[in-house]
Amino acid sequence: MKGVEEILQQHSLKNTKLRKAVLSVLMRSDKGLSHQDLSRSLEVDFDRVTLFRTLHVFEESGILHKIMDPHGIAKYAYTAKPVTGKHCHAHFICLECGQVFCLDEEFPLEEVKVPKGFSKKTIDVQIKGYCNKCAAQS
Amino acid sequence: MKGVEEILQQHSLKNTKLRKAVLSVLMRSDKGLSHQDLSRSLEVDFDRVTLFRTLHVFEESGILHKIMDPHGIAKYAYTAKPVTGKHCHAHFICLECGQVFCLDEEFPLEEVKVPKGFSKKTIDVQIKGYCNKCAAQS
DNA sequence: AACACAACGCAACAGAGTTGCATTTAAATT
DNA sequence: AATTTAAATGCAACTCTGTTGCGTTGTGTT
Ligand SMILES: [Mn+2]
Ligand SMILES: [Mn+2]
Ligand SMILES: [Zn+2]
Ligand SMILES: [Zn+2]
Numbered sequence: 001m002k003g004v005e006e007i008l009q010q011h012s013l014k015n016t017k018l019r020k021a022v023l024s025v026l027m028r029s030d031k032g033l034s035h036q037d038l039s040r041s042l043e044v045d046f047d048r049v050t051l052f053r054t055l056h057v058f059e060e061s062g063i064l065h066k067i068m069d070p071h072g073i074a075k076y077a078y079t080a081k082p083v084t085g086k087h088c089h090a091h092f093i094c095l096e097c098g099q100v101f102c103l104d105e106e107f108p109l110e111e112v113k114v115p116k117g118f119s120k121k122t123i124d125v126q127i128k129g130y131c132n133k134c135a136a137q138s
Numbered sequence: 139m140k141g142v143e144e145i146l147q148q149h150s151l152k153n154t155k156l157r158k159a160v161l162s163v164l165m166r167s168d169k170g171l172s173h174q175d176l177s178r179s180l181e182v183d184f185d186r187v188t189l190f191r192t193l194h195v196f197e198e199s200g201i202l203h204k205i206m207d208p209h210g211i212a213k214y215a216y217t218a219k220p221v222t223g224k225h226c227h228a229h230f231i232c233l234e235c236g237q238v239f240c241l242d243e244e245f246p247l248e249e250v251k252v253p254k255g256f257s258k259k260t261i262d263v264q265i266k267g268y269c270n271k272c273a274a275q276s
Numbered sequence: 277a278a279c280a281c282a283a284c285g286c287a288a289c290a291g292a293g294t295t296g297c298a299t300t301t302a303a304a305t306t
Numbered sequence: 307a308a309t310t311t312a313a314a315t316g317c318a319a320c321t322c323t324g325t326t327g328c329g330t331t332g333t334g335t336t
Contacts, residue, residue, distance in 0.1 A: 014282060014333050035323075047285045052324060054283090072210030072292080073323075092252055095259065105251055109265070113243055114230055117270030121233065126262040127247070132255030152302050152313060173292075185316045190293065192314095210323080211292075 001027070011061040018046045022054055023063070023078070032067050032075030032091070032100035067091050067100050070128070075100045090125035096134035103127065139165070149199040156184045160192055161201070161216070170205050170213030170229070170238035205229050205238050208266070213238045228263035234272035241265070 004023045008015050021044045026033060033041070035051060042051075055076055058064040064076045070093065077100070088109065092101040109123045130138065142161045146153050159182045164171060171179070173189060180189075193214055196202040202214045208231065215238070226247065230239040247261045268276065 016283065016333075018284085049286080049325080050284055057283095068206045068208065068210055070204075070206065072206055072212065074210065090250065092256060101253070103250075103252065107263075112228065112241075112263075112265055114241065114265060114267070115239070115270065117273055118230060119267045119273045120265055121267040122265075124264040124266065125245075125250075126264075127250055127252060127258055127260075128262060129252070129257045129259040132253065135255055135257045154302075154314065156315085187294080187317080188315055195314095 007063060011063060013057065013061065017044050018042075018050060018054055019058075021046075022051070023058070026064065026076060026078045029078070030101065032077040032102070034069075034073050034075050036073075037075075067093075067124075067126075069093055069098055069100060070095070071098070073098075077102055088123050088125070090127055092127045092129070092131070094131040094134055095128055096130055096138070099131055101131070145201060149201060151195065151199065155182050156180075156188060157192055157196075159184075160189070161196070164202065164214060164216045167216070168239065170215040170240070172207075172211050172213050174211075175213075205231075205262075205264075207231055207236055207238060208233070209236070211236075215240055226261045226263070228265060230265045230267070230269070232269040232272055233266055234268055234276070237269055239269070 004020050004027070005015055007023065008019060013019065021042050022038060025038065025041055035048070035055065038051060038055075039048065055064065055066075055074075059066050059076070062079060065079050067075045067077065069075055088107060090103040090105050090107060092103055093099070094101075107123050107125050109120055112120065112123060114120055129135075142158050142165070143153055145161065146157060151157065159180050160176060163176065163179055173186070173193065176189060176193075177186065193202065193204075193212075197204050197214070200217060203217050205213045205215065207213055226245060228241040228243050228245060230241055231237070232239075245261050245263050247258055250258065250261060252258055267273075
């Protein structure tokens with residue numbers, strides 16, 4: 001597992017307190033985290049706008065990928081293996097607690113048929129249901 | 139193709155101007171429409187809150203299904219064949235113009251593997267790329 | 277140490293969606 | 307046709323996510 005500072009350098013991003021903190025939290029998380037989630041769990045002081053901009057930059061750089069939950073809230077997850085566009089792993093979204101999990105399973109984009117003239121770029125698969133904790137309670 | 143008033147009756151929903159107008163527009167549309175899209179294309183007078191509530195009610199009744207676009211905007215589409223949960227058709231989302239199209243292709247939920255203790259309810263597949271008009275222009 | 281540009285903090289803003297409550301209306305009942 | 311009632315509506319105020327502009331600070335480089 002690569003170090004936080006090394007990753008920032010590789011993407012020509014300046015090494016700041018917030019960036020290191022955000023990346024550190026997300027690399028340790030097995031779930032996608034929202035702006036609000038991160039606000040709560042970050043130790044350092046920061047401005048909310050700066051966090052939005054940090055997440056954008058990380059997404060554009062391909063360090064994070066963004067998943068939209070059913071309420072339209074963006075969740076971000078660390079991208080361990082770079083997304084090529086040909087393969088995309090699926091996400092599990094809990095209908096009870098809203099948590100987003102990256103699944104191992106991948107879906108092939110080539111096989112999907114689209115109308116004439118349409119060009120495919122990415123495929124995004126969301127499985128919705130109840131996570132282990134929420135399924136146990138109900 | 140069933141009539142608008144008939145559908146409302148079957149779901150025990152009162153037959154109002156706005157509901158008839160919304161359903162009528164969406165049944166004719168081959169694309170998912172947002173609150174804003176509908177606001178623009180509806181002929182009748184209505185309050186924006188009422189339209190939000192109308193869309194919620196239609197979704198809960200299974201008359202419409204909701205698709206989240208990459209900007210977190212909800213788009214609604216008429217559900218011709220009722221969704222059983224076992225099958226779910228995919229959606230194409232244009233990265234340029236943001237339009238949402240229902241695709242014919244269906245994906246089987248059973249085959250997807252999820253972690254121990256997780257229970258699956260629905261599968262949601264989004265293909266992103268460029269629609270025929272936007273692909274032609276670039 | 278000096279420099280340049282990227283990143284930051286702050287304030288103000290935009291837009292989607294929600295909540296509470298009083299008023300109206302569809303549709304059932306008489 | 308008049309009465310009744312629960313459902314639907316309209317309005318105002320609000321919450322929350324995300325954005326924009328701009329002056330200030332800080333990282334990385336020379
Ligand atoms: Mn993921
Ligand atoms: Mn659809
Ligand atoms: Zn859960
Ligand atoms: Zn398009």
